Amino acid sequence: MAHYLLSIYQPSGATPPPPEVLGPIMDNVDALNKEMQAAGVWVYAAGLDYPSTATVITTENGEPVLTDGPYVELKEYLGGFTIVDVPDLDVALDWAKRLQSAIGLPLEVRPFFDVHN
Amino acid sequence: MSTTKPVTDARIGEIFREEYGRAVAVLTRTFGDLDLAEDTVQDAFTIAVRRWPIDGVPPSPAGWIITTARNRGIDRIRRESRRDSKHAEAAALAEQTRTDDSEVDDEDHEAGPVTDDRLRLIFTCCHPALAPTAQVALTLRLLGGLSTPEIARAFLVPEATMAQRIVRAKSKIKGARIPNRIPTDADLPDRLRTVLAVLYLIFNEGYTASSGDSLVRDDLSAEAIRLTRLLLGLMPDEPEVRGLLALMLLTQARRPARIGADGELVPLAEQERSRWDTELIATGHDLVLQCIRRNQPGPYQLQAAINAVHTDAKRLEDTDWRQIVLLYDQLLAISPTPMVELNRAIALAEVEGPEVALGYVEALRQAQGSTSGPGRRMEQGLLERSHLFHTVRADLLRRLGQPAEALEAYDQAIALATNAAEQRFLQRRRAELSGLLPNAG
Numbered sequence A: 001m002a003h004y005l006l007s008i009y010q011p012s013g014a015t016p017p018p019p020e021v022l023g024p025i026m027d028n029v030d031a032l033n034k035e036m037q038a039a040g041v042w043v044y045a046a047g048l049d050y051p052s053t054a055t056v057i058t059t060e061n062g063e064p065v066l067t068d069g070p071y072v073e074l075k076e077y078l079g080g081f082t083i084v085d086v087p088d089l090d091v092a093l094d095w096a097k098r099l100q101s102a103i104g105l106p107l108e109v110r111p112f113f114d115v116h117n
Numbered sequence B: 001m002s003t004t005k006p007v008t009d010a011r012i013g014e015i016f017r018e019e020y021g022r023a024v025a026v027l028t029r030t031f032g033d034l035d036l037a038e039d040t041v042q043d044a045f046t047i048a049v050r051r052w053p054i055d056g057v058p059p060s061p062a063g064w065i066i067t068t069a070r071n072r073g074i075d076r077i078r079r080e081s082r083r084d085s086k087h088a089e090a091a092a093l094a095e096q097t098r099t100d101d102s103e104v105d106d107e108d109h110e111a112g113p114v115t116d117d118r119l120r121l122i123f124t125c126c127h128p129a130l131a132p133t134a135q136v137a138l139t140l141r142l143l144g145g146l147s148t149p150e151i152a153r154a155f156l157v158p159e160a161t162m163a164q165r166i167v168r169a170k171s172k173i174k175g176a177r178i179p180n181r182i183p184t185d186a187d188l189p190d191r192l193r194t195v196l197a198v199l200y201l202i203f204n205e206g207y208t209a210s211s212g213d214s215l216v217r218d219d220l221s222a223e224a225i226r227l228t229r230l231l232l233g234l235m236p237d238e239p240e241v242r243g244l245l246a247l248m249l250l251t252q253a254r255r256p257a258r259i260g261a262d263g264e265l266v267p268l269a270e271q272e273r274s275r276w277d278t279e280l281i282a283t284g285h286d287l288v289l290q291c292i293r294r295n296q297p298g299p300y301q302l303q304a305a306i307n308a309v310h311t312d313a314k315r316l317e318d319t320d321w322r323q324i325v326l327l328y329d330q331l332l333a334i335s336p337t338p339m340v341e342l343n344r345a346i347a348l349a350e351v352e353g354p355e356v357a358l359g360y361v362e363a364l365r366q367a368q369g370s371t372s373g374p375g376r377r378m379e380q381g382l383l384e385r386s387h388l389f390h391t392v393r394a395d396l397l398r399r400l401g402q403p404a405e406a407l408e409a410y411d412q413a414i415a416l417a418t419n420a421a422e423q424r425f426l427q428r429r430r431a432e433l434s435g436l437l438p439n440a441g
Helices: A019-039 A089-103 B009-031 B034-055 B061-081 B085-095 B104-111 B115-125 B132-143 B148-154 B159-175 B188-207 B218-234 B239-252 B278-294 B299-312 B321-334 B338-352 B354-367 B387-399 B403-416 B420-434
Strands: A002-011 A042-047 A055-060 A063-068 A076-086 A107-111
Touching: A002 A089, A019 A042, A019 A076, A019 A089, A076 A089, A089 A107, B009 B034, B009 B061, B009 B115, B009 B132, B034 B061, B034 B159, B115 B132, B115 B188, B115 B218, B132 B148, B132 B159, B132 B188, B132 B218, B148 B159, B148 B218, B188 B218, B188 B239, B218 B239, B239 B278, B239 B299, B278 B299, B299 B321, B321 B338, B338 B354, B338 B387, B354 B387, B387 B403, B387 B420, B403 B420
Parallel strands: none
Antiparallel strands: A002 A076, A002 A107, A042 A076, A055 A063
């Protein structure tokens, strides 16, 4: 089995959809999460707060330096992610296609680095 | 075990081209690793070059190569397993299938039931998560046995670029765990479409180089035909595979007549039909008939049927253009692309005259970007950027006795054509036409 990160990309600066649009989307995502859990492939899933709430840490002269805001400002930002544990890419893609169609935003599938591979 | 067959380097080269893909496919399944499979198969051929001239070619060359490669692979994994326990597991697994390379019966057996392995490998190479350029390169490399420099030359890219493309694709297969298996029934239609698109791309790259001076690169087309034939053997019940093979053969059949003495393109209408390859045509027609009997038409089968009508005509004037227009209508219903529309216009000109055809082409231009009618789903300005659009217009305008407009269309076509042979053909046409005009350049 291998872990894959399914990342959802959200356009920056867009206003969040109204409740009557967001509600059904979240219902679908919840249902899919439950289905993933029942299938034993769900590891973790979460939505992330706005990039403006982020803090970046670097080091200067051996001292940690904190900077307000995201590491890079992009046109899209990581809005949420799901981690699945599945046998191969095809299975990961099957779940990812369903998650993408439930949310309607671009989704990136990326394998975790496998130290044995 | 040896035979008395003389062994030349050419004979070994032939076996390499025939059996490389098969051996890599079997070893990929055994070891679950493309690089190890390729390395050990290449090692096995290196040993063959040394031993076969002395011992003779074994009765089952593929079996011998596979057995030798597998044993080399197991030895290598065992050496490495002293450092890594995961390798030890792989070695133990592969060990179960180890055979002694003197057991000829086993060698025959090796080459037998391996067809599924090649099918698996085709689907791995053409996985939709890989870029199309990578799909093409991997297919030619792993199944076709072409070297990286050969593939680089064929696609006119620097060798380092092609090498990097192949390494990157292989490491994605490994890192992302692209599975080495035949897709499920639910996924098969989509996945097969990708495979067929890759094979057709390879064929066309060999048939009309998209750039550069050499119009014909036989090797690529021949390789695409060989791989499609192999795929049909593996999936005899897929009518589109049969259709694609028919399409390739009927296109290839016209190749001898397609290039003129000066290296310029000879259009279908002007080709010397006695130079067409009758054997390829006969095989292509058989395949088309088999498709028709099957009655599950698809884009490749319909294009093959159109080519069958063309190659059925001993003389240009015998062409059943009405039938061709009908086939294009069917094709448009499932695959409404600008290329299909323009080719339909060419056939329409023969049935209803150039004026009707020109009206059709202009209507296509008008309808770009709209949601209905001909030209639907076409991006605005798409046709104007295609040299075929201007070539078709130029020819129709010429036939309608409007040389000034035709010349302008030829100029646009020449500016957009990227292939030198096509440019020469268009320039010749333009020159013939300007001779009729007192003041045209």
